[in-house]
Amino acid sequence: MPHTLSPLLPDDHPAAATLLHTSLVTWYEAHLRQGARFGDSPEPFRLIPDAYAALDPNQAIAARDTTTGTLLGVCFVHPRETHHALGIVATAPEAAGRGIARAMVTEAIRRATATGLPLRLVSSLLNLDSYSLYTRLGFVPGPVFQDLLFNVPTTGLPVLAPAGTDRIRLARPDEAPALADYEHSLQGIRREQDYRFFLENRVGQWRVHVSENEAGQINGFLVTSLNPAMPMLGPGVVATQPTAAALIWTALNALPGQSYVLLAPATASTLIHTLYTWGGRNIELHIAQSHGPTPTPKGLTFPTFLPESA
Ligand SMILES: CC(C)(COP(=O)(O)OP(=O)(O)OC[C@H]1O[C@@H](n2cnc3c(N)ncnc32)[C@H](O)[C@@H]1OP(=O)(O)O)[C@@H](O)C(=O)NCCC(=O)NCCS
Incomplete structure (x- = not known):
């Protein structure tokens, strides 16, 4: 699916909340039968883009369908004094497995590398898609929680x-x-x-x-x-x-x-x-x-x- 990366804008926040909710429910239900963990409404997920926009304006990465502009992926980035951190990464279920998360995380790595700082995150050990995504891109696993x-x-x-x-x-x-x-x-x-x-x-x-x-x-x-x-x-x-x-x-x-x-x-x-x-x-x-x-x-x-x- 051809996609383009650009900043996530405040007008995107409702769509970002829906994407986060849908991708988590779909992934956890399909792999672990735990979709219900994330509730039945995207509304609470507004907090995620809202909080990251307040903390780090214009840092969050959006992947959009190049033709329609539909939001296909989101990835939250926050640069700090000693490192950059990567928040939740999510791809719309209909666009999964097509390299969208890889593209967004590669952009986050590029930004951290350009400032000479490491990029850090926590990833689920029950989600081998995300674990593998990061380790394939050169992340090294550390402490378990x-x-x-x-x-x-x-x-x-x-x-x-x-x-x-x-x-x-x-x-x-x-x-x-x-x-x-x-x-x-x-x-x-x-x-x-x-x-x-x-x-x-x-x-x-x-x-x-x-x-x-x-x-x-x-x-x-x-x-x-x-x-x-x-x-x-x-x-x-x-x-x-x-x-x-x-x-x-x-x-x-x-x-x-x-x-x-x-x-x-x-x-x-x-x-x-x-x-x-x-x-x-x-x-x-x-x-x-x-x-x-x-x-x-x-x-x-x-x-x-x-x-x-x-
Ligand atoms: C995790 C998630 C973001 C992946 O998004 P995606 O767009 O489907 O991922 P991509 O297609 O860009 O890349 C997945 C990579 O992992 C690799 N991969 C997946 N499962 C793998 C496995 N078991 N072993 C080795 N590699 C694996 C794929 O081959 C691909 O690598 P490549 O690009 O080098 O071929 C998506 O499944 C999602 O949104 N899940 C729900 C939300 C979530 O749980 N997010 C993670 C929390 S931070």
Whole structure:
């Protein structure tokens, strides 16, 4: 199908939401019989183009039918201080397997390479189409994450608060540079703009919990997406597994009666076992991938999909 790449425009957002919804429902239903996971309305998916347009105007890539102009694919790109990140990539089901995703991701690689920065993403290990798409284009797989689903009872988590919850507070509005510096110190990546976005709450709604050590220094933080389209915890960066448990407990306990997903590093086995005792159920696996060198990370990271972070 002949297609042309161009920027995704604000007028495209309703069509982009429909494309995202249709491609996810179709792919997950055909391969895993899990199409229902994505609901029956494209409306909540408006948040994705809206949020990326607010964060990174004119960066999202659209693939259009060269003759009709119909939207055939979308791919969200956000350049940051230390790297570029790639958000969700989706192709209209009727145009699948014809190189549209490959073309969009190749353009994202071209932009990152032109600035001398690596391009990072998280991809599903249950979706071999996307896993293969990225590795064929030169991405190298890294850490694995377990997507854990929690159904928080209306009365809150049925377990006592773990140690360290007394040192957790909400982030202050001016704390984006401190959060970005903290992530940089542990993970070697920096993205202050994302943290400003969460703290400003201009598009969508987010809550940010911060943990401090006894000296009053940040030793972890975890964002909660309060958007019905994206009920996820993350991104988060934490020094140790006990501090991660305290942050996750605090974030989940503030979500009574809701179902939330957290991507937890699979190697954090003590934390993962604790999360199982809180009712966490594995629903998917994701893997970080990078095109270009990655710094050696310290501590734990909890990625999310909006904005994509790894
Ligand atoms: C994943 C998705 C974006 C792929 O889009 P697409 O336009 O069909 O993909 P393309 O045709 O451009 O490319 C797919 C590539 O993967 C390769 N591929 C697919 N399955 C493969 C496998 N099992 N082993 C090896 N290669 C495989 C194809 O050969 C092709 O590579 P090539 O261009 O080098 O031949 C599409 O299936 C989709 O929209 N899925 C639903 C949304 C989603 O889950 N997105 C991913 C989340 S980030």
